[in-house]
Amino acid sequence: xxxxxxxxxxxxxxxxxxxxxxxLNGFYKTTIPDIARRLGMSxxxxxxxxxxxxxxAQEIIKYTSEILGHEIQKINLQTDLTTHQKIKKIVxxxxxMATQKPEMIxxxxxxxxxxxxxxxxxxDKMICVAGFITEIMIFFADGVECGELRDQDFFSAFGxxxxxxxxxxxxxxxxxxxxxxxxxxxxxxxxxxxxxxT
Amino acid sequence: xxxxxxxxxxxxxxxxxxxxxxxLNGFYKTTIPDIARRLGMSxxxxxxxxxxxxxxAQEIIKYTSEILGHEIQKINLQTDLTTHQKIKKIVxxxxxMATQKPEMIxxxxxxxxxxxxxxxxxxDKMICVAGFITEIMIFFADGVECGELRDQDFFSAFGxxxxxxxxxxxxxxxxxxxxxxxxxxxxxxxxxxxxxxT
Amino acid sequence: xxxxxxxxxxxxxxxxxxxxxxxLNGFYKTTIPDIARRLGMSxxxxxxxxxxxxxxAQEIIKYTSEILGHEIQKINLQTDLTTHQKIKKIVxxxxxMATQKPEMIxxxxxxxxxxxxxxxxxxDKMICVAGFITEIMIFFADGVECGELRDQDFFSAFGxxxxxxxxxxxxxxxxxxxxxxxxxxxxxxxxxxxxxxT
Amino acid sequence: xxxxxxxxxxxxxxxxxxxxxxxLNGFYKTTIPDIARRLGMSxxxxxxxxxxxxxxAQEIIKYTSEILGHEIQKINLQTDLTTHQKIKKIVxxxxxMATQKPEMIxxxxxxxxxxxxxxxxxxDKMICVAGFITEIMIFFADGVECGELRDQDFFSAFGxxxxxxxxxxxxxxxxxxxxxxxxxxxxxxxxxxxxxxT
DNA sequence: GATGAATGAGCTTTCATTCAT
DNA sequence: AATGAATGAAAGCTCATTCAT
Numbered sequence: 062x063x064x065x066x067x068x069x070x071x072x073x074x075x076x077x078x079x080x081x082x083x084x085l086n087g088f089y090k091t092t093i094p095d096i097a098r099r100l101g102m103s104x105x106x107x108x109x110x111x112x113x114x115x116x117x118a119q120e121i122i123k124y125t126s127e128i129l130g131h132e133i134q135k136i137n138l139q140t141d142l143t144t145h146q147k148i149k150k151i152v153x154x155x156x157x158m159a160t161q162k163p164e165m166i167x168x169x170x171x172x173x174x175x176x177x178x179x180x181x182x183x184x185d186k187m188i189c190v191a192g193f194i195t196e197i198m199i200f201f202a203d204g205v206e207c208g209e210l211r212d213q214d215f216f217s218a219f220g221x222x223x224x225x226x227x228x229x230x231x232x233x234x235x236x237x238x239x240x241x242x243x244x245x246x247x248x249x250x251x252x253x254x255x256x257x258x259t
Numbered sequence: 260x261x262x263x264x265x266x267x268x269x270x271x272x273x274x275x276x277x278x279x280x281x282x283l284n285g286f287y288k289t290t291i292p293d294i295a296r297r298l299g300m301s302x303x304x305x306x307x308x309x310x311x312x313x314x315x316a317q318e319i320i321k322y323t324s325e326i327l328g329h330e331i332q333k334i335n336l337q338t339d340l341t342t343h344q345k346i347k348k349i350v351x352x353x354x355x356m357a358t359q360k361p362e363m364i365x366x367x368x369x370x371x372x373x374x375x376x377x378x379x380x381x382x383d384k385m386i387c388v389a390g391f392i393t394e395i396m397i398f399f400a401d402g403v404e405c406g407e408l409r410d411q412d413f414f415s416a417f418g419x420x421x422x423x424x425x426x427x428x429x430x431x432x433x434x435x436x437x438x439x440x441x442x443x444x445x446x447x448x449x450x451x452x453x454x455x456x457t
Numbered sequence: 458x459x460x461x462x463x464x465x466x467x468x469x470x471x472x473x474x475x476x477x478x479x480x481l482n483g484f485y486k487t488t489i490p491d492i493a494r495r496l497g498m499s500x501x502x503x504x505x506x507x508x509x510x511x512x513x514a515q516e517i518i519k520y521t522s523e524i525l526g527h528e529i530q531k532i533n534l535q536t537d538l539t540t541h542q543k544i545k546k547i548v549x550x551x552x553x554m555a556t557q558k559p560e561m562i563x564x565x566x567x568x569x570x571x572x573x574x575x576x577x578x579x580x581d582k583m584i585c586v587a588g589f590i591t592e593i594m595i596f597f598a599d600g601v602e603c604g605e606l607r608d609q610d611f612f613s614a615f616g617x618x619x620x621x622x623x624x625x626x627x628x629x630x631x632x633x634x635x636x637x638x639x640x641x642x643x644x645x646x647x648x649x650x651x652x653x654x655t
Numbered sequence: 656x657x658x659x660x661x662x663x664x665x666x667x668x669x670x671x672x673x674x675x676x677x678x679l680n681g682f683y684k685t686t687i688p689d690i691a692r693r694l695g696m697s698x699x700x701x702x703x704x705x706x707x708x709x710x711x712a713q714e715i716i717k718y719t720s721e722i723l724g725h726e727i728q729k730i731n732l733q734t735d736l737t738t739h740q741k742i743k744k745i746v747x748x749x750x751x752m753a754t755q756k757p758e759m760i761x762x763x764x765x766x767x768x769x770x771x772x773x774x775x776x777x778x779d780k781m782i783c784v785a786g787f788i789t790e791i792m793i794f795f796a797d798g799v800e801c802g803e804l805r806d807q808d809f810f811s812a813f814g815x816x817x818x819x820x821x822x823x824x825x826x827x828x829x830x831x832x833x834x835x836x837x838x839x840x841x842x843x844x845x846x847x848x849x850x851x852x853t
Numbered sequence: 854g855a856t857g858a859a860t861g862a863g864c865t866t867t868c869a870t871t872c873a874t
Numbered sequence: 875a876a877t878g879a880a881t882g883a884a885a886g887c888t889c890a891t892t893c894a895t
Contacts (some may be wrong), residue, residue: 068854089287090376092889103856105892108414114890174429180286186433192413216427216436221419221454224426231372232342235384238414248415256419256454269879290864302882303867308879311866467875485683486772488868499877501871570800570825571769574684582829590839612823613842617850620822624814629767629778634810644811647867652815652850686885695862702887751866833863 072110072120079119084167103216103237119184122173123210125165126190129158133196137203144209147200149210149250152226156242159230166230174227179258197222218257225253270308270318272298278319284363286316286374317382320371322390330356331394335401342407345398347448350424354440356381357428364428372425391439395420408455416455423451468506468516470496476517478561484514484572515580517571521561522586525554529592534600540605543596543645548622552638555626562626570623581646593618606653614653621649657719666704667814668694668712669671678761682712682770711738713778716767719759720784723752725789731797732796738803738852741794750836755825768821791816812851819847 078099080197082091093114097104111117159166173180173190180189183244187194201218204210210218229249233242276297280289291312295302297417332350334340344379357364371378371388371406378387399416402408408416427447474495478487489510493500507513532538532546555562569576569586576585583590597614600606606614625645628636670694676685687708691698705711728838730744753760768772773789774783781788795812798804804812823843827836 072384073855087374087376093891094889104890108891109854117872125262164294171373171375174281176285176370177433178285186319188432193306213446214443216430217443217450220430221447221450222431223421224422224424225419226422228422228425231413231422232418235375237384239412247856248411249419252415252419252454255456256450258453266879291866292864300879302865303879394871436876464875483770483772489870490869500869501878502876503869523783526681555827567769567771571765572679572681573765573799573829582831610833610839612826613839615845616822616826617819617843617846618819620818620825621815622818624818625810627818627881628810631771633780635808641811644807645815648811648815650849651848653853654849662858687887689887696858698886699861699888700859713875 068110073124074105075117076121076124077108077116080125080168082165083118083121083172084164088172088179089195115179117170117175118179119182119189121168122180122184123192124190125168126193128171129165130192130196132158133193133200137199144204144207145250145254147204148218148253149246151200151222152246152250153243155226155230156246159233160242163230163234166227167234170227170231194219204257208259211256212259220254222253223248266308273308273315274319274322277315278362278366280351281316281319281370282362283447286347286370286377290298292383296445312375314368316374316377317318317380317387319366320378320382320387321390323366327356327363327367328390331391331398335394335397340404343448343452345402346451347444349420350444350448350451352439353424353428354444357431358440361428361432363426365432368425368429388413392417402455405456409457411455419449419454422445461551464506469520471506471513472517472520475513476521476560479514479517479568480560484568484575491584493625504545511575514568514572514575514591515578515585517564518576518580518585519588521564522566522589522597525561526588526592528554529589529596533592533595540600540603541646544598544649545642547596547643548646548649551626552642556638559626559630562623563630566623566627585644590615600653609653613644617652618649621645629647662704662838667718668709669701669704670715671717672720673711674758674762675754677712677715677766678758682766683771707840709773712770712773713761713776713783716774716778716783717760717786720787723759723763723787724790727787727794731790731793738798739844739848741798742847745794745816745841746840746844746847747837748838750823753827754836757828758825760821761828763822764825788813798851802853805853807851812817815850816847819843 075096079096082095082099086095093107094104097107107117130229132154135148138155139147139150142150153164168248169190178232182190197214197219201210201215205212205250226249229238229242229245232238238245270283273294277289277294280293280297284293289412291305292302295305305315330352333351334352335346335350336346339349353364367388381387395417396413399408399413403410409430424447425437427440427443430436473490475487478491478495481487482491489503490500493503503513507516517519522625528550529547532543532550535543536548549564565586579585593615594611597611598605600607622645625641627635627640628634633643669690673685674691676689679685687701688698691701701711705714710798726748727745730748732743733741733744744780749760757802759834763784777783791813792809795804795809799806820843823839825831826832832839
């Protein structure tokens with residue numbers, strides 16, 4: 062994503078607009094004209110930047126995965142933290158996003174995870190979110206290495222982590238939780254830690 | 260669902276066909292003619308049983324939620340089991356479904372959780388899956404009462420449980436897991452138990 | 458319309474129900490099931506009495522025309538009345554119908570006059586309302602004969618009479634008139650009389 | 656109706672085609688594909704100009720009302736004419752239209768007056784034909800002011816005028832009249848004048 | 854690059870009518 | 875006579891995508 066070039070900048074603005082709309086209204090309920098309108102450009106012109114709606118959706122998930130991955134990476138780099146503290150930080154970052162800039166997480170949950178038929182080809186088998194998954198892998202490997210986490214199948218831990226956080230974000234989005242999402246951080250971090258610790 | 264009447268039987272057969280197709284291809288990629296074709300009936304006739312595609316989708320989630328709820332209920336009624344054993348049973352039931360009759364769980368994950376705009380009205384705020392949620396609530400309350408589970412916010416426990424299982428089912432559906440889903444039962448039950456225990 | 462036979466009675470009840478619905482919602486916005494529902498019978502059964510929706514509509518106009526014609530006939534038979542008085546009576550009858558049992562007049566205006574494609578075959582060229590037209594003809598001929606009305610082309614008089622009354626009924630139906638329809642009787646009878654008198 | 660712009664021109668061409676078809680075959684018997692076919696364009700494209708069939712029908716009545724209103728206005732502006740002469744002119748204009756370009760008048764009679772459910776919202780209560788009605792109002796007020804017409808309820812006069820002309824146009828359309836429509840001009844103008852004069 | 858009119862395929866839904874029961 | 879499930883044809887409308895300008 063050479064956001065420096067003019068073309069790169071425009072692509073990113075389209076990605077942002079489409080991300081907002083897709084996450085809010087769903088992939089199929091968002092039309093290309095909708096996206097164009099939000100940007101004040103013509104529908105046809107979007108095709109000068111992305112060859113199809115599907116490809117646009119794929120680019121969005123890559124973009125989103127990169128940004129979320131970066132956030133986890135920042136935590137992974139803080140080597141002075143205990144694993145429990147890292148877990149808390151990750152939950153915190155995730156929940157803050159879910160409440161303050163919910164588009165990315167909603168996109169994950171409601172567009173990427175559901176409309177599998179859209180994310181084929183280059184995006185098969187979660188390749189397009191590899192950046193994000195890798196950072197979770199690193200977090201987990203670190204925890205295992207320093208003896209704080211049990212050495213188990215990675216996906217077993219990954220499913221717990223991401224399923225749990227996603228589930229809570231969903232419940233929050235549905236206004237079902239009795240308290241603000243952020244107030245759950247401590248107990249959820251506690252639960253995750255106790256599930257995974259040695 | 261008076262499946263005894265002729266009309267009830269037909270309704271159920273439509274529900275089953277639609278469930279299979281929706282869970283496989285998504286709500287918007289499945290057309291009413293698709294469903295009709297699978298049943299060998301005309302598209303128009305489906306409207307003699309369900310007034311709209313949306314309503315059909317809502318009836319399906321009710322149907323599914325009832326069946327899944329029953330499965331959990333059966334476990335809840337086995338009072339001789341420890342909470343850890345119950346957790347294992349629930350995971351087992353869930354994973355068996357996910358591999359053997361994946362439609363229901365896939366429907367939950369890919370249709371119900373994602374296409375929120377479809378589940379409005381009568382189905383707002385997860386009302387249509389209340390049957391299922393209630394059973395999980397009972398499981399949790401029992402565990403707390405007998406002292407095996409920590410008394411925490413229900414949704415905190417619910418999100419863990421369902422997010423985790425859903426996450427694993429998803430990874431399995433994407434053929435990402437390195438082992439068969441069932442082989443994860445023990446370690447996942449272990450993780451959940453340690454996350455929630457006192 | 459042998460209303461005495463069982464079949465005749467049922468036919469009439471269908472006609473009445475259909476008349477009410479067609480005049481209220483229009484021919485194309487009224488469905489056969491709508492009519493059946495209003496009668497508490499099945500849609501299919503209606504076809505045991507009328508071979509098609511179009512034919513039903515045609516039978517209705519004949520039925521209506523007969524009844525309206527009878528009303529005019531009653532006035533024609535009152536030989537003691539002056540033509541001006543007869544005009545007043547006709548206007549009165551018409552407006553009373555338009556306010557108290559508006560179905561027939563609305564049917565005339567909004568179904569019969571507009572959906573010409575429905576009234577073909579047997580009903581071409583207003584044959585089906587001949588009964589009514591004939592009575593107006595008689596009224597006019599009488600008026601001419603007794604020297605009160607100018608002898609002009611019948612349709613010139615007929616158009617005035619019926620167009621005028623229909624127009625007023627329409628305006629009334631649209632709630633556009635500033636006063637109740639009945640309050641117009643005198644001035645309208647006056648206008649008609651002065652238009653047609655010798 | 657900015658007919659100058661390209662889009663305006665196209666809109667007008669759609670209006671004209673739809674007007675012709677609606678007036679000939681009725682609103683419900685005319686399909687969007689019918690209209691498109693007549694224009695050699697695709698059905699979908701019509702929706703780039705009018706958001707729905709109903710709205711299209713409403714635009715047509717506005718368009719028609721404006722044109723008919725203009726014709727009356729021209730007569731109103733001829734201050735040298737007596738009221739009787741004006742009436743004759745109006746009848747003449749109306750009948751000429753009815754025979755030479757019958758779409759507009761047929762549209763009035765068979766689409767606008769009958770399919771009330773289509774002309775809701777912006778078009779409620781004859782708002783969309785206000786332009787035309789206003790000119791008739793002016794004609795009537797002028798006639799009253801100069802002492803030639805009796806001062807009565809406007810709708811009483813309006814109903815006479817328009818009901819009469821509409822009725823004759825209808826009879827003509829049904830090929831029921833014994834003579835060409837234009838041949839009735841004099842006697843009808845006479846009738847109207849004598850109905851309304853002081 | 855940018856526009857937006859145009860297309861065409863496809864969708865949900867409706868409904869008169871038929872027909873087995 | 876009566877039912878109502880079933881059909882099939884068609885309608886209105888949407889939208890990703892193309893392309894002339």
